[in-house]
Amino acid sequence: MYKRRIMKDRLFTLAVSVLGLLALAPLFHIIYTVTVRGVPAILEAGPSFFTEPPAPPGSERLGGIAPALLGSFWLALISTMLGIPLAFLVGLFLYEFKESRLARLVRVFTMSLLEIPTILVGMLVYTIVVIPLGGFSVAAGAIALAIVMLPYVATYVERALDSVPATYREAALGLGLSRARTSLIIAGIARRGVLAGFLIGFAKAIGETAPLLFTVGSARNSLNPSPFEPGDAVPLLVFQFIATPYENWIKLAWGAAFVLTVTVLTVFIALRVVVREVRL
Amino acid sequence: MRIVIIGITLIAVLAIAVFILLTAGGGEGEVRLVGSGSTFIYPQLQAWIQAFTQANSNILIEYTPTGSGAGQAQMLVDKTVDFAGSDPPLTRDQYEKYKGQVVQIPVILGAVAVVYNIPGVNELRLNGEVLALIYLGEIEYWDDPRITELNPGVNLPHERIVAIHRSDSSGTTHVFTLFLSKASNGAWPQDLVGKSIEWRVDATGRGVGAKGNQGVAQAVQATEFSLGYVEYSYALGAGLKMAYIENAAGEFLQPTPESIQAAARAALPAMPDSPAGDWSGVLDAVVYAEGEGVYPITSFSFLIFWTEYPQDKAEAVKKFVNFILNEGDNYIVEGYVVVPDEVKEINRKAVELIRTG
Amino acid sequence: MAQKRPAEARSDKLFYYALIPFASTAFLIILLTLFVLTAKGLPALEFYGLKVLTSTRWLPNEFDPEKAVYGLLPAIAGTLVTAIIAVVIALPLSLSLTVLVEELAPSRVRDILSSLVDVMAGMPTIVYGVWGIGFLAPILAPIYSGLQSTLGSLPLFSCEPTGGFSILTAGLLLAIMIIPFIFAVVKEAYRAIPATYREAALSLGMTRYEYTRLLMGMIKPAIIAGVLLGFGRAASETVAVALVVGNAFNLPLCIIGPGITVSSLIANQFGEANLYPLMQNVLYLGGLVLLVLGLASNFLGILMLTRVRVRV
Numbered sequence: 027m028y029k030r031r032i033m034k035d036r037l038f039t040l041a042v043s044v045l046g047l048l049a050l051a052p053l054f055h056i057i058y059t060v061t062v063r064g065v066p067a068i069l070e071a072g073p074s075f076f077t078e079p080p081a082p083p084g085s086e087r088l089g090g091i092a093p094a095l096l097g098s099f100w101l102a103l104i105s106t107m108l109g110i111p112l113a114f115l116v117g118l119f120l121y122e123f124k125e126s127r128l129a130r131l132v133r134v135f136t137m138s139l140l141e142i143p144t145i146l147v148g149m150l151v152y153t154i155v156v157i158p159l160g161g162f163s164v165a166a167g168a169i170a171l172a173i174v175m176l177p178y179v180a181t182y183v184e185r186a187l188d189s190v191p192a193t194y195r196e197a198a199l200g201l202g203l204s205r206a207r208t209s210l211i212i213a214g215i216a217r218r219g220v221l222a223g224f225l226i227g228f229a230k231a232i233g234e235t236a237p238l239l240f241t242v243g244s245a246r247n248s249l250n251p252s253p254f255e256p257g258d259a260v261p262l263l264v265f266q267f268i269a270t271p272y273e274n275w276i277k278l279a280w281g282a283a284f285v286l287t288v289t290v291l292t293v294f295i296a297l298r299v300v301v302r303e304v305r306l
Numbered sequence: 307m308r309i310v311i312i313g314i315t316l317i318a319v320l321a322i323a324v325f326i327l328l329t330a331g332g333g334e335g336e337v338r339l340v341g342s343g344s345t346f347i348y349p350q351l352q353a354w355i356q357a358f359t360q361a362n363s364n365i366l367i368e369y370t371p372t373g374s375g376a377g378q379a380q381m382l383v384d385k386t387v388d389f390a391g392s393d394p395p396l397t398r399d400q401y402e403k404y405k406g407q408v409v410q411i412p413v414i415l416g417a418v419a420v421v422y423n424i425p426g427v428n429e430l431r432l433n434g435e436v437l438a439l440i441y442l443g444e445i446e447y448w449d450d451p452r453i454t455e456l457n458p459g460v461n462l463p464h465e466r467i468v469a470i471h472r473s474d475s476s477g478t479t480h481v482f483t484l485f486l487s488k489a490s491n492g493a494w495p496q497d498l499v500g501k502s503i504e505w506r507v508d509a510t511g512r513g514v515g516a517k518g519n520q521g522v523a524q525a526v527q528a529t530e531f532s533l534g535y536v537e538y539s540y541a542l543g544a545g546l547k548m549a550y551i552e553n554a555a556g557e558f559l560q561p562t563p564e565s566i567q568a569a570a571r572a573a574l575p576a577m578p579d580s581p582a583g584d585w586s587g588v589l590d591a592v593v594y595a596e597g598e599g600v601y602p603i604t605s606f607s608f609l610i611f612w613t614e615y616p617q618d619k620a621e622a623v624k625k626f627v628n629f630i631l632n633e634g635d636n637y638i639v640e641g642y643v644v645v646p647d648e649v650k651e652i653n654r655k656a657v658e659l660i661r662t663g
Numbered sequence: 664m665a666q667k668r669p670a671e672a673r674s675d676k677l678f679y680y681a682l683i684p685f686a687s688t689a690f691l692i693i694l695l696t697l698f699v700l701t702a703k704g705l706p707a708l709e710f711y712g713l714k715v716l717t718s719t720r721w722l723p724n725e726f727d728p729e730k731a732v733y734g735l736l737p738a739i740a741g742t743l744v745t746a747i748i749a750v751v752i753a754l755p756l757s758l759s760l761t762v763l764v765e766e767l768a769p770s771r772v773r774d775i776l777s778s779l780v781d782v783m784a785g786m787p788t789i790v791y792g793v794w795g796i797g798f799l800a801p802i803l804a805p806i807y808s809g810l811q812s813t814l815g816s817l818p819l820f821s822c823e824p825t826g827g828f829s830i831l832t833a834g835l836l837l838a839i840m841i842i843p844f845i846f847a848v849v850k851e852a853y854r855a856i857p858a859t860y861r862e863a864a865l866s867l868g869m870t871r872y873e874y875t876r877l878l879m880g881m882i883k884p885a886i887i888a889g890v891l892l893g894f895g896r897a898a899s900e901t902v903a904v905a906l907v908v909g910n911a912f913n914l915p916l917c918i919i920g921p922g923i924t925v926s927s928l929i930a931n932q933f934g935e936a937n938l939y940p941l942m943q944n945v946l947y948l949g950g951l952v953l954l955v956l957g958l959a960s961n962f963l964g965i966l967m968l969t970r971v972r973v974r975v
Contacts, residue, residue, distance in 0.1 A: 031870050038872035039767060046763030049846075050776070052839045053783050056794045063797070080593070082353035084639050098939070115685040123679060126684070130969065134962050136689040137892060141899045141957020142696055143926035145933065146950045149429055149971050150696055157384050161810035162338060164368065178784075180689075185851045207677040214854055226785045233787020236901045236930065240376070243340060247355055247366035256368050261789040265902065266371060268793055269520035270349060270542025294782045298774075345934070373934015394938065395726070413727065428855065473910035473921065474931035475723075497722070501935050504722050511822055515911030515921050517931065521828070526805065 037206040057287060066283025067277035075281060077248055083272035091282050097257035098224055098232050101171055101242070102251060105231040109172030110179055110224050117183025117223070122209045133184075139177040144236035147173050152240040156181035162243030164250070164257035168235035171230070173249045186219020187212050227291045235261040255269070260286050335364055337622040342370040343377020343391035346477060346537060347607045350414055350642045351391060357637045358629045367620045368415040374477060382408075388619060390610040391479035395585035407613055409581035409656045412588070413630055414501075415570055415643040417561040418482045419541035420549040420603075423526050424448060424463065424535045429455045432490025433552035434594070434602075440533065441469050441486065442493070443510040448531060463531065466512055470525045472532035473515030475502040481593060481605045482535045488594040491552070491604060535603075538566070539641020553602040554594050566603035567646045572597035573646055580654040584612070598613060606645070611656070614663025624657050631657075675869035704948030707733070707941055715945060716952070721912045728919045728940040735925070735949050739829060742924040742953065744915040746879065748773040748834025748899035749841055750890050756838070757889065762875055765853055776891065784843035792903035795836045800827035802909055807831075809917040814924030822920035828909035830922040835899040836907055836961050844896050848968075852885030853878065884967040895957045900925040 068075050071088035081089030116136060123129045128155040142150075156162060190212050198208040213220055243256030244266060250257045260282050267279035341351075348371040350652045355367045369391065372380070377390035382404060395401075395410050417526055420437065422430055436452055439445040449463040472479045480501045486494040498504065507513030516525040519536045523544040526534040541548050550558035559565045561652060569592050576591030577585055585608070587611075594602045631650055638644060645653070707715055709734060718734025763777045804827035807820075814820040856878055864874035879886070909921020911932050923931075929946050936943040 035870035035872040037875065037894075038875075042759045042762045044760035045756055046761075046776075049753075049842050050779055052794075053779060053786070055798065056786065058792060059794055059798050060790060079356075082352075082637070083349035086640075089316075105694060112685055112688060115682055116689065118681040119686040123682075126679075130684070130965060132686045134958065136893070136956070137695045137961040137965065138693055138921045138958050139689055141895050141954050142693075143899050143901045143928050143929055143950060143953060145901050145926065146696070146700070150692075150699060152386075154695070161386050176689060176692075183849070185847060189851055191855055198917065199368040204678065205675045205910065211940050214571055222781050223519065224727070226781065229785030229787065233785070233789065235787075235789045239372060242391075243368060245340070247352070247359060247368055248366045255338070261787055264789050264793065266348075268672070268796070269518050271520065271523070271540045272349060272639075275349075283790055283793050287790055290625050290785050291782060291806070294778060295783065298778055301487075303842075375939075376933065379937040458770055473912070473923070475935040477935075489952060497724075499725055500934065501727060503722065504720055504912070508911065517905065518827065519909045524826075531681070552970075577925035630822040 029189060053060060055292070060280070060284050060287045063280040064282075064287075068284065070277065072283065079249075080267075080278055081274055083270065083275055085274060088274050088277055091263055091278060091285070093130035093249055094258040094260045094263040095285070096165035096249055097164055097167075097242065097245075098260045099260055100236075100253045100278075101168050102166035102228060102231045104165060104223075105171035105175065106173060106228050107174045107270060108168065109231070110227050112172070112219070113176045113179030113223075113227060114183055116176065116180040117220075118213070119188065119207055120184040121187040121212075122205055126203075136180050139173065144174055144234060148237040148240045151237070156241055162241060162245075162256040164210075164253040164255070164262065167238045167257070167259065168231075168253070170241050171234055174234050174237050177226040177228040178230055179223045182223025182226055183213075185221050186216040190216045190221060213299045218297075225293050226296055228293060231306060232259075232289060233261055233286060235249065235259075235265045238262050313448050323343050323482060331587055336366060337618045337654055338368070339388045339619060339622055340364045340368050341368075341377070341389040341609075342380050342387045343610075344393050344477070344607055345371040345391055346416060347391040347609075348415055349539070349546055350382070350639045351609075352635045353639050354630055354634055357473045358466060360417060360625055361629075365625065367622075367626065370467060373475075378591070378610070381612075388612075388615070388621070391607065392610055393479070393605065393607050395588060395608055396610070398584060400461055401586055406582065408610055409613055409659050410585050410601035410608045411581045411627065411653050411656050412585070412605045412645055413634070414654070415567045415642070415645055416477075416481070416605045417538040417569075417601055418478055418485070418535050418603040418605075419527050419538045419546075419561050420473075420533065420535050421523070421541050421544075421546035421551055423530055423547070424465075424581060425530060427460060427462065428547060429457075430547070430549045431459065431558045432549045433550070435493050438486045438494035440467055441471070441505060441507050441513070443469075443507040443512065444477065446512070458523070462585050465531040468529050468532035469505075469507045469513045469520050470516055470522050470529070470532050471505050471507075471513065472502075472518070472522060472535075474517050476518075476607070477501060478519065478535065479503065481589070481603060481622055484589065484593045484641075485603045486566045489552070501629055537641070537644075539639070542641045550553070551602055553595045553600045555598050555600065557598065559599070559601050560600045561603075563577075563643045568597060568599040568611050568642045569595050569601050569604035570649055571646050572600050572604070577649070579652060579655075580659070581653060582659050611660060613659050614652045614661060615660040620662045624660055627653075627657055671702050673780045682685045693954075693958075698950070699953060700798075700947050700951040702837045703952045704946055705886040707948045709943035710941060711945075715948065719914055723942055725939055731939065731941065733942065733945040735928075735945065735952065737912050737941040738923050738925045738928040738949060739952060741908070741915045742926070742956075743835055744893050744918070744922070745830055745833045745908065745924055748831060748918070749837035749897040750834065750845075750894050752838035753842050753845055753893060754886075754890060757842050757893075758879065758886070760846050761843065761849045761853055765850065766871060766875060773891075778951060780843045780846055781917075783839075784847070788840070788843040788900065788903045791826065792838060792906040793838055795832065795903060795907040800832050800856075803827040803829075803832055805834075810919055816974075818916055820917065820919055822917035828907055829919050830908065830915045830920050833904045833908040834918070836903055837900060840903065841896050845893040848889035848892060849882070849886055852968075856881060872952070876945040885971040888964040888967035891967065895964070897958060898956065899926055899953060900922075901930050905930045925953045 073081035075090040203210040243258035246258040267275040374392040381390040519540040573592035574593035720733040724731035905927035913923035
């Protein structure tokens with residue numbers, strides 16, 4: 027009897043380890059695939075990969091993805107400046123007043139934002155921002171991205187706050203601190219999770235494609251310096267170039283996908299370093 | 307400590323942003339034209355735009371490939387772009403509505419290639435009727451007498467035909483199904499003509515939908531004994547075998563720049579004499595056009611401009627149109643075919659029609 | 664909760680009201696979206712009646728909306744089936760991952776695993792999409808052919824697989840994409856179980872298997888919530904699915920063949936939809952159906968989460 031229990035336990039441990047690692051395996055293969063196909067493309071293009079617009083289709087040259095890089099930089103900057111503070115406050119509200127009926131409603135609606143196909147978010151922003159302004163712009167794309175990132179960041183923030191043992195909160199309140207102060211203290215304790223939420227928001231901002239289709243304008247012939255003009259974005263370029271018959275464009279798409287992946291990885295590694303350094 | 311690090315990062319990012327804003331501020335007298343629409347036209351347009359803006363550095367042109375329908379709406383209804391690229395011309399109703407306000411310039415010819423993957427078979431002849439019957443699910447095997455009859459001396463296998471078609475809404479499908487309805491002696495029903503239709507062959511289990519030209523090309527490449535239709539440029543790009551298609555004069559032709567241009571010439575009588583005219587009937591005229599040397603599954607793609615622009619934009623548009631008409635031939639992307647000189651003559655009138663308003 | 668002086672209670676109220684405008688942005692966006700989707704979707708419902716939701720055909724007509732037939736059923740069914748496949752595959756993997764991270768891994772490794780899951784959540788969907796086209800679909804194609812030749816008598820595997828683009832491929836890709844989602848919900852609840860339970864279980868001499876099962880049983884509502892939220896996430900994914908699902912207008916009866924989902928339908932057809940009277944309205948109606956479905960699954964999921972909070 028005892029032996030069977032041990033056997034069962036061993037088997038369970040094995041199965042769980044295998045399945046758990048299997049869940050992570052695609053991540054490694056994705057990184058591998060994107061590296062194997064993206065790095066040669068970037069090497070072939072040389073430094074111009076980061077400084078030039080794409081070469082015409084079918085030409086010997088690759089050119090580069092400079093307009094897309096610049097556009098993604100703007101998109102990430104503006105959309106995180108709009109989206110992350112907003113999402114943080116929403117997450118804070120959900121955590122701090124979770125027993126209220128309003129919070130439950132807010133949670134339902136925030137999570138439901140995930141249900142709007144992102145292409146429809148793009149259409150919505152097209153209707154309420156692009157048409158009134160009279161044209162595509164990076165700023166319009168950033169607004170669409172801010173909407174897309176809101177539920178991700180808010181839920182991550184809420185989860186992070188929630189994972190802090192209730193005793194901390196009770197202690198802070200017991201000291202006579204206001205709930206506003208208390209929740210900020212909790213946010214400090216849960217900073218790793220909160221930062222992870224911010225980064226996922228940032229990653230969404232640089233990685234989303236569909237909300238940009240009708241908002242940004244795929245302007246990739248020139249380096250657009252202003253966020254109020256049409257621009258390009260790295261994922262948009264991948265989406266539009268990967269399914270063409272032109273070898274140089276397909277290579278650019280893989281190179282761009284590699285850049286996206288590396289950016290996301292770098293950001294998360296940076297997070298780990300930052301969090302470890304500030305361990306109190 | 308944490309705040310210091312985050313602060314430094316934020317300041318650095320903002321500094322870079324401000325630096326970019328200050329140093330790269332748009333030049334004086336710069337004109338920006340923004341367009342959107344047809345995805346088919348996009349690669350060729352990119353090549354022209356890049357060549358053009360190299361010579362005219364004060365003009366910037368950007369184009370978003372969102373689809374012909376979206377391009378038309380964004381330009382005509384929402385006024386969010388300056389010009390549109392469109393595979394179909396404006397319908398008669400739309401034309402009546404915007405008459406005198408727009409010019410439609412047919413700049414590029416497209417052709418739909420019928421591609422196949424039969425190991426060992428390197429020359430295949432097909433006609434509209436046989437293609438219709440395949441896509442209706444009525445012809446099941448490659449060695450069906452109706453196919454072998456067209457291909458004397460070719461050893462066709464007794465294998466089932468996998469008919470691959472587009473699954474997304476596409477002008478390619480429209481042109482292909484229009485050809486089927488015109489060239490199949492009534493075998494292909496009239497109501498199965500359009501950008502996205504119901505494929506009866508799907509119900510037999512031998513029909514497969516693939517997304518985009520690229521998807522169809524990949525599916526044909528990956529599937530033995532399959533058949534599909536793609537834009538000429540994709541057939542070339544993927545190195546697929548193209549079938550010889552019977553035209554209205556009874557000749558079997560592959561798509562080539564010559565046979566595609568011949569189709570455009572054959573459609574001349576149905577064309578208006580100016581880009582300001584009604585082009586809505588031209589697709590019907592060019593598909594399965596009468597005439598020798600004509601590739602029967604050919605179509606036009608248009609650039610649509612307003613007749614009136616603010617002064618700087620009007621100048622830029624004129625220059626760009628002139629460039630396409632006069633120097634465009636030097637920057638042709640493989641797989642695209644420019645309109646023949648006769649059509650260019652019509653197009654030239656567009657330059658006079660566009661004015662400052 | 665600690666006793667508070669009135670002044671503090673007032674500042675707490677202020678805090679509450681100050682947050683409300685921010686908290687309600689999601690509500691406003693949803694409201695606006697619902698409004699736009701309803702305003703644009705209803706004309707299609709009025710014109711075609713319920714047929715537009717139940718028909719399986721898609722026959723647009725450029726000139727006469729009377730002659731056109733639009734049916735959203737294949738897309739709605741495709742959304743449900745791909746999302747269900749995704750959840751069924753992702754759930755055991757996510758639960759295993761939770762146990763691996765929370766119970767088995769040494770604390771250093773645990774941190775790394777946790778970060779890797781975060782990376783998975785942050786990985787751009789387009790990267791999943793190109794991986795799906797470039798790797799997943801091609802390696803699945805011969806497997807599907809094998810399934811068809813051996814199990815072809817079952818309707819599930821009866822159709823011609825081509826290039827690996829199918830309902831099942833989309834479901835698999837979605838499963839990978841929602842693992843971090845379900846993991847996050849389950850892990851949070853698992854961590855929230857007071858240590859006393861664990862200690863009690865161990866002191867009774869339970870094996871790891873036995874007490875993990877016990878603890879998982881305690882957070883069952885959270886697992887259900889994770890499933891519902893993951894389901895919702897899978898249902899709305901656009902770009903990655905559009906790249907691998909095959910986009911054919913079939914009811915998802917055969918999962919190794921191409922199908923379509925509501926969001927991939929919208930992505931595929933939107934660019935050309937203005938050329939057809941009422942087609943855009945039908946697409947908006949599809950978006951509305953998706954949103955209502957999502958609101959429902961979220962509401963249930965959050966109800967479950969509240970239950971787990973009360974219980975633990």
